[in-house]
Amino acid sequence: MGLFDKLKKKAPEPPSPPPKPVDTSEDVSVYSHMRVEVTTKDGQMLFVAKLMYPQQHTAELHQYSEAEIPLLENHSEAEAIPVHIRGYHDRLRKAVYMEGFITPQPKHVWLVSHLYVVKLGNDRAFFRLDTDLEASATTFGVGGGVLPCRLLNISVGGARIFSAHRYYEGDKFLLNVQLLEDRDPSIMFCQVLRVFEGEEGRLEYGCRFLELNEADQDKITENIFAAQRKNRGGSK
Secondary structure (H helix, E strand, O other): OOHHHHHOEOOOOOOOOOOOOOOOOOOHHHHOOOEEEEEEOOOOEEEEEEEEEEEOOEEEEEEOOOOOOHHHOOOOOOOEEEEEEEEEEOOOOEEEEEEEEEEEEOOOEEEEEEEEEEEEEOOOHHHOEEEEEEEEEEOOOOOOOEEEEEEEEEOOOEEEEEOOOOOOOOOEEEEEEOOOOOOOOEEEEEEEEEEEEOHHHOEEEEEEEEOOOHHHHHHHHHHHHHHHHHHOOOOO
């Protein structure tokens, strides 16, 4: 019996979900368009998607990538698959943990049934990628130019870098980094929020991204999740 056969839930109608820990009066529509990672109950990565049209206990998941999902290639459309759905809501500044059952629809869309919120939290660690990558920072104006730096971590909202160049709170620059070898570099407009003293007195800088549109955020999110999958040995 293959791994997927052990994971599948053979039931035309999924079983009733457990009692919801979060207030049942919660308006789940606020999570519309949230970028999420979908995993099996034992934590294996399935795909990254955008959560669409959430209402009461249903929603749609629109895959970012059109690649086929190895664990799901041979499943029957009558079989609902139990999954964890995790995302970060930018406006609420909360990590959102959901559970539900997914079934396939045309054009890499998945219908979610029995959707409910397990919990909300302040933990952004899952959505932050620890790195040690070569990068560059481009400043403008008098004395501006392109200077090398290292990307220490990155999230949808910002990054932490190390640079031999001295920056100050409020400084702005373009950060250029290639998160994955087979993908285009990411370029983000950054502002320094905090200055940290790291090991041996080296200075590190906590930066936030400015003027990111939704497409830019989607690209960064997808690259972060893809790099996380690669680090865990999963498929791209």
